[in-house]
Amino acid sequence: MTKVKICGLMEAEHVQAAVGAGADAVGFVFAPSRRRVDPAWASELAKLVPEGVLKVGVFVNAPEEEIFTVHRNVPLDLIQYHGDESPETIRRIGLPAIKAFSVRTEEDVKRASDYDVDYWLFDAPGTDYRGGSGRVFDWTLLEKAGIPRERTIIAGGLHPGNAADAVAQVRPFALDVSSGVETESRKDPALIRSFIAQVRERREA
Numbered sequence: 001m002t003k004v005k006i007c008g009l010m011e012a013e014h015v016q017a018a019v020g021a022g023a024d025a026v027g028f029v030f031a032p033s034r035r036r037v038d039p040a041w042a043s044e045l046a047k048l049v050p051e052g053v054l055k056v057g058v059f060v061n062a063p064e065e066e067i068f069t070v071h072r073n074v075p076l077d078l079i080q081y082h083g084d085e086s087p088e089t090i091r092r093i094g095l096p097a098i099k100a101f102s103v104r105t106e107e108d109v110k111r112a113s114d115y116d117v118d119y120w121l122f123d124a125p126g127t128d129y130r131g132g133s134g135r136v137f138d139w140t141l142l143e144k145a146g147i148p149r150e151r152t153i154i155a156g157g158l159h160p161g162n163a164a165d166a167v168a169q170v171r172p173f174a175l176d177v178s179s180g181v182e183t184e185s186r187k188d189p190a191l192i193r194s195f196i197a198q199v200r201e202r203r204e205a
């Protein structure tokens, strides 16, 4: 049963749309991005997220103190490290973790085994920022690298039109989407519902 994370939420209406449509996790970006949210606002948005839906904070090479400060103020369940954070840094911080990897080659995928984290997230290389590029990577590289699917999250260029294919081909733990559920750079409730419906249909097939 593939789960869904809707990332880069900035508005109350969109958090409600995601949880109302059955998202398993929501993401708030604290890294440089047009989707960046202020921690004080994220803590308000977090109040709209019911028990059982995970709240994920996305960081890119943030100082450890910044991560701890945000974590004290926003009730995050998982920290998503979307930069060049080392295994030692993530271990020292000691919070439940997702480590993201930009995938160009099989070697990029294999780097995941250096990280003892809760989930490995595989994404396409970024353009303006480290994530949220809307680009797809070659999913067959995961199979070639022999990565365990039950700890794998797929991201990068997912949208309602390819979500079911990603589930069928990769059978990951979860899909993570940001730009693929936006219209004119804002989250689109109809696309969020459609994305989750595609994954649901596939996982119930």
Ligand SMILES: O=C(O)c1ccccc1N[C@@H]1O[C@H](COP(=O)(O)O)[C@@H](O)[C@H]1O
Binding pocket: 007, 008, 027, 029, 031, 032, 033, 034, 035, 036, 058, 060, 082, 121, 123, 129, 130, 131, 132, 133, 134, 135, 155, 156, 157, 158, 176, 177, 178, 179, 180
């Ligand atoms: O969404 C962002 O703006 C972002 C910025 C910096 C790091 C990560 C970010 N989001 C993550 O990017 C991927 C892919 O997003 P997309 O669907 O291709 O737009 C996803 O893991 C987001 O969590």
